[in-house]
Amino acid sequence: MRRTDAAGRQSKVDHVVVSVRGLDDAIGRWSRAGLPAVPGGAHPTGTANALVRGPRDAYLELIDVVVEDSEHATARAVRARPGPLTWAISVPELEVCRERLLELGLETGEPVESSRVAPDGETYVWETCEIAGHTLHPFVPFLIRWKSGMPLGPVGGPVISSMDLEVPDPAWLREVLVRCGLAPDESVPGTAAVTDGDLTVRLREGSAGVVAVDWAIGPPEPHVLLDGLVCNVRWQADPVGSMPHG
Template sequence: MNATDALGRQSKVDHVVVSVRGLDDAISRWSRAGLAAIPGGSHPTGTANALVRGPRDAYLELIDVVEESTHATAQAVRDRPGPLTWAISVPDLETCRRRLLDFGLATADPVESSRVAPDGETYVWETCEIAGHALHPFVPFLIRWKSGMPRGPLRGPVISSLDLEVPEPAWLQELLVRCGLTRDESVPGTPAVTDGDLTVRLREGSAGVVAVDWAIAPPEPHVLLDGLVCNVRWHPDPVASVSRG
């Protein structure tokens, strides 16, 4: 049930969001661990971010509140330090929304958002909440890029897999299939899905995103950064199997 559009683009894991206190300090902390974080710019919500990314689609976003704001996103970032939520990029929001409705889940109307990058470029996207779950720890939100970013550095860190703790792994697996990901039967003992580049493993719990595997080698193989365990695997050539789509 992969969701593809007329150009053959398909649903992908887009990014993981981690709320931090002090964006500059977080950039230094992650970069010292071998996961270079690059300032991404500011949002109209009163937040700003930095991105840990490489040549594939998925990346990690560090986000902090940088000005007085009563926006719901800013409030969530203030209240919930550490892994906050994650997103799936879909080529066709309406098709995905219909599939979720058939699964018994209503979605919110798409909302347009934007970010101004340090170089002055503005990136624009639409997001959509699933079943009223705003910034939920394990139910992702949907995103469709209208003016998307170029990919990250060719030798930048590549996300190879995610681990999520969820109360009903089989239910979330089916939800993710409805969003256009594919069941990954190669993972023993636990429900999993893949977007062709990375695997999302689901196990029982309630913490949401708990670990990210990276295809690079920092000073330590297991690093705890802002409440998220980062397991880093060495990959001799992280761009060798990159799908350009």
């Protein structure tokens, strides 16, 4: 069962981060493949992004360094690791989640506030928190709590329905994700998996981190390789209902 806070909010898979070289070129590649990427704005870290979004919480972020002399840890990671970079879980209460992880023997970093100014002038603000000292780790997610969150994407936009991660110890990571508020998913026989109610995360042995994303609404090609990430598309006839994000 998913854990919720007193207001009934629950943890959700928030986004997948893909490092690219040349943000405008990446926007064109993804959009031509039928996964429209929309400029998202710049970060104080010296990076900027574009977002592939639909009417659910989870989205995909394309990120590139736009301030060449930035030595921020995020900018260094984006430079060093092109392709799938990391992923995030949105939690309603960071401190509660940190306590649950500490019970498992995992210390977390102090929450760090950040922001982004969107092209339309809106400012979005959030806090992030690293797990066990991992900065933008390939398979250990970071935690995010939105203070001023984005609205959801267009009703007809692409929706992430599931994702695949290669990790050295799937059982361990599943327990970590359950502590973060996701629920064990027993619908995938023989596979360690969790769900947030909308999206399934499948874990298998390996070390590559995020390797594939399944889209419920998307382009006609069933398999597209974009910036090192396999995108598997499943058409969905009915539009997904819209709920506020963040």
